[in-house]
Amino acid sequence: MNMAWKEMKKNKLRFLILGSIVFLVSLLTFIISGLANGLSQDNAALIKGLPEGHFYMSKDADQTINLSRIDRDVQGNMLKKHKEAVAFSIQMGFLNDEDEKQQSVAFVTSTESSVFEMVQKGEVVLDLSMKEKGIQVGDSLTNHQYSGKFIVKGFVDQKKFSHAPVAFIHSEDYQEMYRVKEMQLIFVPGKDSIGAVTGLDVFTKKQFLNTISSYKAEQTSLNMIVWFLVVISGMLFGIFFYMMNVQKMGLYGILKAIGVKTRTLFHMMWTQMIIITVMALMISISLSQVFNRLAPKDMPFSLTIETTAQLSSVYFIIGFIGATISGLQIKKVQPLQAIQQGEV
Amino acid sequence: MTRFTLDKVRKTFINGEVKEEILKGINLSLREGELTALVGASGSGKSTLLTIAAGLQPASAGQVLFEGENLTTMNGEQVRKIRSSKFGFVFQFAHLVPFLTVEEQLLLMLEVSESKTKKTEQKKEIDKILTLVGMNHRKNAYPATLSGGEKQRVAIARAIIHKPKVLFADEPTASLDSTKSKDVMTLLRDLTKSLNLTTLMVTHDEEMLFYADRIIKLSDGMVLGS
Ligand SMILES: Nc1ncnc2c1ncn2[C@@H]1O[C@H](COP(=O)(O)OP(=O)(O)O)[C@@H](O)[C@H]1O
Ligand SMILES: [Mg+2]
Numbered sequence: 001m002n003m004a005w006k007e008m009k010k011n012k013l014r015f016l017i018l019g020s021i022v023f024l025v026s027l028l029t030f031i032i033s034g035l036a037n038g039l040s041q042d043n044a045a046l047i048k049g050l051p052e053g054h055f056y057m058s059k060d061a062d063q064t065i066n067l068s069r070i071d072r073d074v075q076g077n078m079l080k081k082h083k084e085a086v087a088f089s090i091q092m093g094f095l096n097d098e099d100e101k102q103q104s105v106a107f108v109t110s111t112e113s114s115v116f117e118m119v120q121k122g123e124v125v126l127d128l129s130m131k132e133k134g135i136q137v138g139d140s141l142t143n144h145q146y147s148g149k150f151i152v153k154g155f156v157d158q159k160k161f162s163h164a165p166v167a168f169i170h171s172e173d174y175q176e177m178y179r180v181k182e183m184q185l186i187f188v189p190g191k192d193s194i195g196a197v198t199g200l201d202v203f204t205k206k207q208f209l210n211t212i213s214s215y216k217a218e219q220t221s222l223n224m225i226v227w228f229l230v231v232i233s234g235m236l237f238g239i240f241f242y243m244m245n246v247q248k249m250g251l252y253g254i255l256k257a258i259g260v261k262t263r264t265l266f267h268m269m270w271t272q273m274i275i276i277t278v279m280a281l282m283i284s285i286s287l288s289q290v291f292n293r294l295a296p297k298d299m300p301f302s303l304t305i306e307t308t309a310q311l312s313s314v315y316f317i318i319g320f321i322g323a324t325i326s327g328l329q330i331k332k333v334q335p336l337q338a339i340q341q342g343e344v
Numbered sequence: 345m346t347r348f349t350l351d352k353v354r355k356t357f358i359n360g361e362v363k364e365e366i367l368k369g370i371n372l373s374l375r376e377g378e379l380t381a382l383v384g385a386s387g388s389g390k391s392t393l394l395t396i397a398a399g400l401q402p403a404s405a406g407q408v409l410f411e412g413e414n415l416t417t418m419n420g421e422q423v424r425k426i427r428s429s430k431f432g433f434v435f436q437f438a439h440l441v442p443f444l445t446v447e448e449q450l451l452l453m454l455e456v457s458e459s460k461t462k463k464t465e466q467k468k469e470i471d472k473i474l475t476l477v478g479m480n481h482r483k484n485a486y487p488a489t490l491s492g493g494e495k496q497r498v499a500i501a502r503a504i505i506h507k508p509k510v511l512f513a514d515e516p517t518a519s520l521d522s523t524k525s526k527d528v529m530t531l532l533r534d535l536t537k538s539l540n541l542t543t544l545m546v547t548h549d550e551e552m553l554f555y556a557d558r559i560i561k562l563s564d565g566m567v568l569g570s
Contacts, residue, residue, distance in 0.1 A: 007443045011443065258452075260452075339514075
């Protein structure tokens with residue numbers, strides 16, 4: 001007999017409350033995790049979108065991208081040895097549109113490569129978010145440090161750096177604007193490191209992301225909130241099941257007295273926990289996915305199915321542990337006490 | 345024929361520093377088809393004796409023998425098995441499961457006793473027993489909607505649905521008025537005869553002794569005879 005389900009049907013309110021708490025906390029976790037991921041995407045999509053590989057920065061830059069200068073001979077050597085390697089530079093700056101409205105962008109230039117957009121002198125390729133600001137293909141944009149005009153050649157999706165849309169420009173234009181001959185960074189794609197290079201620091205992608213100012217701070221605090229929420233909801237789960245079990249001690253005693261096995265009582269509790277968690281998670285997953293689609297464009301929000309699935313399974317495990325620990329009291333129930341205590 | 349025997353059963357409770365011997369060597373034999381009433385002053389140890397006999401708590405010394413098997417040397421799971429398949433209980437309160445209908449209470453009991461009969465047969469049997477206790481018309485009702493007497497009838501039905509050999513009843517009429525009490529007693533006596541049960545019933549109501557085949561008095565931890 002499916003006692004778990006029968007009890008839930010008869011005590012809808014009690015289980016509904018428990019379910020809504022799981023639903024609310026998990027939804028909150030999904031939303032915050034979506035924000036964390038969205039912010040990280042907004043902050044570093046340019047880098048995150050690169051294939052797996054290693055980054056090189058001059059040692060004396062002390063992990064600050066802006067201060068890095070790679071010696072031209074070193075660069076030449078590395079690029080000759082590794083066909084896939086690419087040298088590139090990033091600088092924050094502004095572009096003025098035809099109405100003289102200033103747009104903050106991150107200028108990026110690189111040597112010949114397939115991982116970055118290639119443009120001719122006087123041309124620019126922009127992140128798609130610039131299109132929403134009213135800029136169109138063919139527009140000409142200006143910059144105070146640049147004598148000519150940038151003609152917009154096209155847009156690319158998910159190219160952001162330090163919360164600003166990326167503007168890919170030609171290296172000669174870049175050199176004119178920032179008056180530097182050297183590139184800041186070298187990127188070598190490939191899973192395995194090519195090893196140390198004298199005078200350069202080497203970073204994995206993850207390490208490199210953490211050198212972007214604000215990236216580390218944002219991610220650490222958001223991830224802490226997410227895991228904190230997960231832990232709190234696990235505890236909530238445990239406490240709620242504990243309170244429910246305490247109320248049901250008399251019932252458990254009676255069931256034991258007529259011969260129901262302790263194992264059956266645990267199965268009953270687990271079944272209820274699974275039904276509640278699965279239903280609550282299903283609702284919060286669908287709602288967070290709807291939110292993912294409908295979130296306002298200027299709100300950095302990105303929630304992948306993988307992240308949701310990962311968090312959901314953590315919830316599931318934590319709920320299971322919480323319910324089981326709080327259910328250990330079932331083992332201790334003596335049928336005799338229930339009988340002597342009168343009506344349940 | 346003797347089906348159930350208590351042999352020199354003792355029970356000592358320890359309350360802090362004080363040791364109190366409630367049962368001081370009980371010898372008792374119960375026969376098939378007989379309703380035995382256990383009487384005695386309040387606090388004389390009647391419930392303690394009944395729950396030890398039913399395997400709900402261990403004796404401090406002595407033996408409890410059911411059909412030649414010694415309950416006192418069995419482990420918890422073995423006792424549970426015998427309890428759920430061979431014994432039936434009726435207590436002062438009905439102790440029904442609040443979220444199950446009358447019919448489901450009995451289905452649960454059949455499931456617990458690992459009854460091998462098919463579902464359709466089980467339902468027929470439940471109809472029969474519920475008709476016997478006069479509750480078949482309420483078989484889809486939940487306990488909360490039943491009166492005290494009705495609940496107790498369902499509890500009796502639950503106690504015998506799995507065809508136990510021994511029926512234990514601890515003041516089954518205490519929460520009922522006198523007409524309802526007589527109905528329940530008549531029912532218990534009739535069931536004892538028709539199902540050939542060995543019934544041990546605790547009561548402190550003089551009127552209920554009329555229905556018993558045998559009366560045993562418990563006094564100062566000893567049986568005073570019948
Ligand atoms: N678990 C227990 N621990 C300590 N004392 C108990 C316990 N159960 C019963 N007693 C004591 O044993 C005595 C007999 O109790 P009980 O069998 O319930 O009496 P009766 O059913 O005859 O009224 C009482 O004095 C009671 O306080
Ligand atoms: Mg008593």
